[in-house]
Amino acid sequence: MSNRRQSSDRSGSSRSAVRRGANRSGAPIRQAVESYLSHHRKVAxxxxxxxxxxxxxxxxxWTVxxxxxxxxxxxxxxxxxxxxxSAGWESAARVTLYLADEVSLEDAxxxxxxxxxxxxxxxxxxxxxxxxxxEFRASSGLSEALDYLEGNPLPHTLLVTPVETSRSGAAMQKMLTALEETRGVARVQVDLGWLQRxxxxxxxxxxGVWALAILLAVAVILVIGNTIRLAIESRRDEILVARLVGGTDAFVRRPFLYTGVWFGLGGGIVAFVLLQLTLWWLSGPVERLAGLYRSNFSLDGLSLEGSFLLxxxxxxxxxLGAWLAVKRHLDAIEPG
Incomplete structure (x- = not known):
């Protein structure tokens, strides 16, 4: 019995020793990660x-x-x-078929x-x-003039609504050609030309907007890069001291990268505010103009996803602007 107790004690002590060894080996990793994250928070x-x-x-x-x-x-x-x-107009577009005069109502x-x-x-x-x-007599106000006509000059008419896959491009043209060749159809009219234009x-x-966006994005990166370059020059002595005491490149560039991030975040907030103010200022006149033309046009603002992407x-x-500036100018600062 004593031998069994001794063996169980030895096995228990060995397991606890293994756990203590594992805890000791994991502790430096946790401390290193916590120190790394703490330094990032401090630098930010x-x-x-x-x-x-x-x-x-x-x-x-930020305003620029x-x-x-x-x-x-x-x-x-x-x-x-x-x-x-325009997509709403195109979806509501219909083809008008004017039938020949000799086509009776039954044939129509x-x-x-x-x-x-x-x-x-x-x-x-x-x-x-x-x-x-x-309907024309009631809406035109020419009922007395129409009484002098010997007959009805208007033909029977078919209003054709195409399916979604045939509302633009080559499919629409193919359908129009087939309708023009239909027996009893005198004329086919469709008003999609201006929609295509x-x-x-x-x-x-x-x-053009995408080209402008790319050019302005490059301008933003250059502005941030120039601002970070000035910050690097103003902190040249700090950078030299950090390099003399063994600071790595990542350690030295980290504050400037966070500065670029703060510049970007501030610029994005200013852009969002400017967009909201502009849309609010223009929404009233745009709604009045759309009402005069009986249109449902309206200026839509940024969605939640769009604001996040901005x-x-x-x-x-x-x-990116900060990284380019740091990459270019920090290499030139070396302790003599």
Whole structure:
């Protein structure tokens, strides 16, 4: 029994020794990670505090970044609103088929069923020429003049609504050609030409906005880079001391990278505020103008995802500008 107790005691002590060894080996790793994160927090706070100590210069940099970011984003929002309206117009566009004068009402009804059976067609509406004449008489105010007509000059009309896959491009042209060759159809009319021109214009403007966005993004990176370069020159002595005591490149560049991040975040916030103020200022006149033209056009603001992407892009631009400046100018600072 004593031998068993001794063996169990030895096995228990060995297991506890293993656990203590594992704890000792894991403790330095945890301490290193905690020290690393603590240093990052300290450097981030110190970088933000330095920017707040010079509020005028920091605000000027944030404003420049905000304007440069808000301009292309605002143009993209305007283009998105225009494309949404044109898409609504295109989806509501219908093809008008004017039937020949000799086509009777019964034949027009049969032709409506024939056209409605085609796969490119979603819906067909028949407008009787007598009903069309009465509607024109009521809306035009020319009822007395129409009484002098010997007969009804209006033809039966079919209003064809195409399916979504046939509302633009080559599919629409193919459908129009087939409808023009239909027996009893005298004329086919569709008003998609101006929509196609509008689509081409919006595509061109979209590419122009993206080109402008790229140029302004480069300008933002250069502005941040120049600002960080000035910060590096003003802290040259600190950098030299840090290198003399064995500071690594990552240790030396870390404060400037966080400075770039703070610049980017501030610029993104300024851009968001500028966009919201501009949309608020323009929303009233835009709604009144759209109401005069009976349009549902409106300026849509940034969504939650769009706001997050704006701030994230600004932070990335700030970090990238700082990294380029640090990469270029810190290498030139070496202790003599």
């Amino acid at each position: 706070r110190d970088s933000g505090r330095r920017l707040l100590q010079v509020p005028v210069a920091s605000l000027m940099t 970044m905000g304007v440069a970011l808000a301009l292309p984003v605002g143009l993209m929002l305007l283009l998105a609103s225009l494309q949404g309206v 009804r049969g032709l409506r069923l024939e056209v409605a059976g085609r796969e490119q067609v979603a819906e067909v509406e028949l407008i009787d020429k007598n009903a069309a004449l009465e 509008l689509s081409a214009i919006t595509d061109l403007l979209g590419r 701030l994230l892009s600004a932070v990335v631009f700030g970090w």
